Amino acid sequence: MADWRAIILAAGKGVRMKSDLPKVVHSVCGRPMVRYVINVSLAAGAKPTIVIGYGREHVEKVIKDCDADIAIQEEQLGTGHAVMAARGALESYEGNVIVLSGDVPLMQPDSLEFIMKAHEEKSPAATIVTCQIGNPDGYGRIVRDGEGAVQKVVEHADASELEKRINEINTGIYAFRADAMWAALEKIKPENEQQEYYLPDVIPVLLEAGEHVEAVKMANAMEFLGVNDRIQLAEATNIRRKAILARHMAAGVTIVDPATTYIEEEVEIGTDSVIYPFTVISGSVRIGRHCKVGPFSHVRTGTEMRERSELGNFCESKKTVIGEGTKAKHLSYLGDGIIGKKANIGAGTIFANYDGKNKYQTTVKDGAHVGSGTVFVAPCSMGENAVTGAGAIITKNTEIPPGATYFGMPAVPMRQFVEQRKMLKEMEKEKKRKASSKGGKK
The missing domain is CATH 3.90.550.10 (Spore Coat Polysaccharide Biosynthesis Protein SpsA; Chain A)
Structure with a gap:
């Protein structure tokens, strides 16, 4: 030509x-x-x-x-x-x-x-x-x-x-x-x-x-057809959306319900991955092979889901690496994070990445087990095979050592947590003893 x-x-x-x-x-x-x-x-x-x-x-x-x-x-x-x-x-x-x-x-x-x-x-x-x-x-x-x-x-x-x-x-x-x-x-x-x-x-x-x-x-x-108003913009978006979904399905991705799935242009998805209904995948996102996403998930720009990882219902991720075989199945927000292989992210986990001025990173290493309701106040990290108890608050600049178990608000090592609980119980007993003694004098 x-x-x-x-x-x-x-x-x-x-x-x-x-x-x-x-x-x-x-x-x-x-x-x-x-x-x-x-x-x-x-x-x-x-x-x-x-x-x-x-x-x-x-x-x-x-x-x-x-x-x-x-x-x-x-x-x-x-x-x-x-x-x-x-x-x-x-x-x-x-x-x-x-x-x-x-x-x-x-x-x-x-x-x-x-x-x-x-x-x-x-x-x-x-x-x-x-x-x-x-x-x-x-x-x-x-x-x-x-x-x-x-x-x-x-x-x-x-x-x-x-x-x-x-x-x-x-x-x-x-x-x-x-x-x-x-x-x-x-x-x-x-x-x-x-x-x-x-x-x-x-x-x-x-x-x-x-x-x-x-x-x-x-x-x-x-x-x-040109786009002249918001109605035509929506029509053009729907046509492109269907074409994007068809392209992924032709490449070996299962999209359970295309009518309720929104995937943008820059998204890459590996073969044999499954996208469940009511899922939004937006921006520059890479999803590996054999992954599962949804239902009701929002995967935002900068997310990388590695092979066989899962992001389940009512989860949101942004600018986060989710390692091979890692699962975050329920009700979690994972922002500005790096998660290693075969970690388990419990229901309700939050990566609190923003302090009102800047955004910081949370790191969770291979094999870590994050208890339900854990909040990571970034920047902070969790070592290999470490564990957090349900409802733990991992405060800013905390570095949980490999294999360690942290409990509490703020979270501390298990031995320290047990000692604190023991001390609190002793203090409660002492308080009751004093109250009882005071009542007897009357």
């Missing part, structure tokens, strides 16, 4: 999102929408230039590690104006350009490659990507002549009642010959309801100049 460049439009606010953030930074299954489009562009072989504007500091933050150039649209004066803003980054480029919207997170690389190859085969000045949908409200319509040739693209706000009945929509994706695109952009005018420079207005300009314009109608309309 020939050399290609992509222009990704990511400068708009997205008014219908009703958000302080730019639309393209809203996440679909844990990944900002614009990152999906960047990844697809790179996978198809088109190095992207990302046009940013409104809230650009937020967009820059989510794309800072991407292999992409950045162009700034200082004023948001429409999609045509946004493409013009990328001219400086592509001034010396003379090949083909694909223009993409940063709010289309469902598109696949093979579809983009198909579009690019279709454009190469006929070498038109422009190729419009279209699809047909049942409810085209909000989308630009493709207007064709009696022979099926494209005449123009009309935005929904500017469409006549007759044009609004058309269900072939403009996906917002175009392939251009770069020289024809720049020349046509110089001639468009903001003569529309929004008084903006619309990219679709280059189509009649090209046709009037005698250039050839093609249209590629894509069969899978779902891939090209």
Whole structure:
């Protein structure tokens, strides 16, 4: 395939999102929408230039590690104006350009490659990507002549009642010959309801100049649906969620009830692991082979579950390594921890990792047995094969030695705990003796 460049439009606010953030930074299954489009562009072989504007500091933050150039649209004066803003980054480029919207997170690389190859085969000045949908409200319509040739693209706000009945929509994706695109952009005018420079207005300009314009109608309309509001964001998220679950199941992971399981893009799960209902796995998480998660678990970013480990009902983990064969089966919070092999984490265990200013780590070594209701006030550690009694409070900077048993609030070694209990009993007896003696004197 020939050399290609992509222009990704990511400068708009997205008014219908009703958000302080730019639309393209809203996440679909844990990944900002614009990152999906960047990844697809790179996978198809088109190095992207990302046009940013409104809230650009937020967009820059989510794309800072991407292999992409950045162009700034200082004023948001429409999609045509946004493409013009990328001219400086592509001034010396003379090949083909694909223009993409940063709010289309469902598109696949093979579809983009198909579009690019279709454009190469006929070498038109422009190729419009279209699809047909049942409810085209909000989308630009493709207007064709009696022979099926494209005449123009009309935005929904500017469409006549007759044009609004058309269900072939403009996906917002175009392939251009770069020289024809720049020349046509110089001639468009903001003569529309929004008084903006619309990219679709280059189509009649090209046709009037005698250039050839093609249209590629894509069969899978779902891939090209943009996200304009929170309802569409939820719809796109649900579609991606189902695809993620299908990918894991195809790779040998059992997901007992996909309808009640949420797994984000960056999650890795090994074969023969089982994910039970009402489980959320979010962020960068690695789950090994033969693990069990759920039901009602929340596995957060930074968690690594090693082979044959288990995280059970109503448990939450974050930035914690759960060692091979280790089990935390009930009602526990494990944050900022390192847990060794074959440890048992009793019901109600808490890693109290935050002191109001900073977060600290809890370490539990191989073979440790944590009693129910134990609270670790980090930083602290528990040695190999050590034991805590039910309800133990392991205070800050405590280091439980290997094989030791700690009880109490605050937790102390068993011998010390027994001595303390004995002392308390003696004190109680002495108190009763004195009370009895005082009563006898009366």
